[in-house]
Amino acid sequence: MLENEVASGQGIRIRRRPPSGPPLHYVGPFQFRLQNEGNTPRNILEEIVWNKDKEVSQLKERKPLSVLKKALENAPPARDFIGALRAANERTGLPGLIAEVKKASPSRGILRENFDPVEIAKSYEKGGAACLSVLTDEKYFKGSFENLEAIRKAGVKCPLLCKEFIVDAWQLYYARTKGADAVLLIAAVLPDLDIKYMIKICKILGLTALVEVHDEREFDRVLAIEGIELIGINNRNLETFELDISITKKLLEGERGKIIRERDIIMVGESGLFTPEDIAYVQEAGVRAILVGESIVKQSDPGKGISNLFGKDISI
Numbered sequence: 001m002l003e004n005e006v007a008s009g010q011g012i013r014i015r016r017r018p019p020s021g022p023p024l025h026y027v028g029p030f031q032f033r034l035q036n037e038g039n040t041p042r043n044i045l046e047e048i049v050w051n052k053d054k055e056v057s058q059l060k061e062r063k064p065l066s067v068l069k070k071a072l073e074n075a076p077p078a079r080d081f082i083g084a085l086r087a088a089n090e091r092t093g094l095p096g097l098i099a100e101v102k103k104a105s106p107s108r109g110i111l112r113e114n115f116d117p118v119e120i121a122k123s124y125e126k127g128g129a130a131c132l133s134v135l136t137d138e139k140y141f142k143g144s145f146e147n148l149e150a151i152r153k154a155g156v157k158c159p160l161l162c163k164e165f166i167v168d169a170w171q172l173y174y175a176r177t178k179g180a181d182a183v184l185l186i187a188a189v190l191p192d193l194d195i196k197y198m199i200k201i202c203k204i205l206g207l208t209a210l211v212e213v214h215d216e217r218e219f220d221r222v223l224a225i226e227g228i229e230l231i232g233i234n235n236r237n238l239e240t241f242e243l244d245i246s247i248t249k250k251l252l253e254g255e256r257g258k259i260i261r262e263r264d265i266i267m268v269g270e271s272g273l274f275t276p277e278d279i280a281y282v283q284e285a286g287v288r289a290i291l292v293g294e295s296i297v298k299q300s301d302p303g304k305g306i307s308n309l310f311g312k313d314i315s316i
C-alpha cells in the first residue's frame, strides 16, 4: 500500500489496515507468512486504528457527509477551546485543566465502576476545569458519542474535546454534529498531508485541533505544519503503554521550546499526572495546559479530585 510507504517515510510506524482485512483464521505454516505480510496488527495502537477504519467506513454508509453537512447548518457554533485554556492559565497561574471523562483504557482497565458521564462532567466544571475531554471510542475505552452529546445537552459550559482516533476527515464533521468543540489528531497515526488537510477542515468547522506528539520526530513534523495552535505531548507511548512524564520536559528543551514561545503555541502535558509536584514539573517544562484522566476520574468526587491534583482549590 502506497499510503503506508508515505507514512513510514515520515517515521510513522502505524500501518493502515490492509483492504482485505485481517484474515479470519490462520492455517498452519501460513501464519508466519501472513504476519510478516502485514495482516496482523503489531501493537495496540495499530489494532485500534484498524478497528476504527472499519467502524468509520460502516458509519459513513449510514450517515454520508452530505447528511452531516446538512445537520451542521443549524448547529450552535463551537466554543473557544484555546481561549478557555488561556483564561484559566491567566486566572490561576497554573496550567489550564482539560479534565477527561474516561471510564476505562486498554492499559489501566476499568477506572470507575459507577460511571455517570454527565455527573462527572458537572463535577469537573464545578471543580475548576477549563475544558473537558470525552472519550468516544467504545471498544477500547468504553466511551461513546452519546456521552459527548449528553454532556453538551446537560448545560455544561466548558468546551469539549472529542477524544477519538481520527483516521478520516468524515469524523471531524461527525464530532461537530455531536457537539464537539475540539478534536484530537495523533501524529503517530496521521501523515503530514492528512494533518494539514484535517487542520483546514477543522478551521472551516470552527473546531480546535489538538495535535498530539510523543517524540522529537513527531514534534518536528508538527512544527513544520502551518496554522498549528495547540500541541499535546503524550507522556504515554500508545504502542507500548510506557509512561514517563520527563518526555514533556525533554521535548520542550532547547530550540523546540524557543519556537513554541515565539509562535505562542499552547502546549498541553498529557497523561500520567497525579500530584501537585507533577503539575509543577510539567509547568516548569513549559506547558500552559494539562490533560488529566485517571487521577481525577477515580475519585468519588471528581471535582474534589481536581483540588487534590493541584494541591489547592482552583475553582475560585
Ligand SMILES: O=P(O)(O)OC[C@@H](O)[C@@H](O)c1c[nH]c2ccccc12
Pocket (backbone or CB within 6 Å): 100, 102, 212, 234, 270, 271, 272, 273, 291, 292, 293, 294, 295
Ligand atoms: O488517564 P491519564 O493518564 O491522566 O491520561 C489522560 C489522557 O492524556 C489520555 O487518556 C490520552 C492522551 N492521548 C490519548 C490518545 C488516545 C487515548 C487516550 C489518550
